Amino acid sequence: MRLSGLVFSIFSSLVFVSLFTGCEERSKVAVGEVHWDRDMCARCVMVVSDRKNTVQVRNPQNGKKYMFDDIGCMALWFIDENIEWKDKAVIWITDVNNGEWIDARKAFYDTQNITSMAYGFSAHKTKSTIKEGEEVVDFHEVVKRVVQIGK
Secondary structure: OHHHHHHHHHHHHHHHHHHHHHHHHHHOOOOOOOOOOOOEOOOOOOEOOOOOOOEEEEOOOOOOEEEEOOHHHHHHHHHHOOOOOOOOOEEEEEEOOOOOEEEOOOOEEEOOOOOOOOOOOEEEOOHHHOOOOOOEEOHHHHHHHHHHHHO
């Protein structure tokens, strides 16, 4: 009877630790709470208020959250601050149509928008929400163009 109690205790501990670790890991990559009109852009220090062009970056190593008012600020911040983990960063952006958080690396971008810092790139979850005839670019092209503009 004592052996079964010990086995149950060990099993319970393992389940608890795995659940706790799983929650901790998810919090390092999940979208964090946004304090609209109070959080500040990590690069330009403007208040984050545009609910349709906001970017949130998570450091996957420690879960620290960084907010940006424009994807252009995010791209230049990676360079300005020499962020070594930029390729592993978890990046969320709000869909311009509904404000839903989407994976910035998988999003589709149109190029002629009014955004906080005037870089003009807005994210879409699907290509179908971009008006016919508008230019569509991917995340890597957005970053490339922003870096060219920022030089």
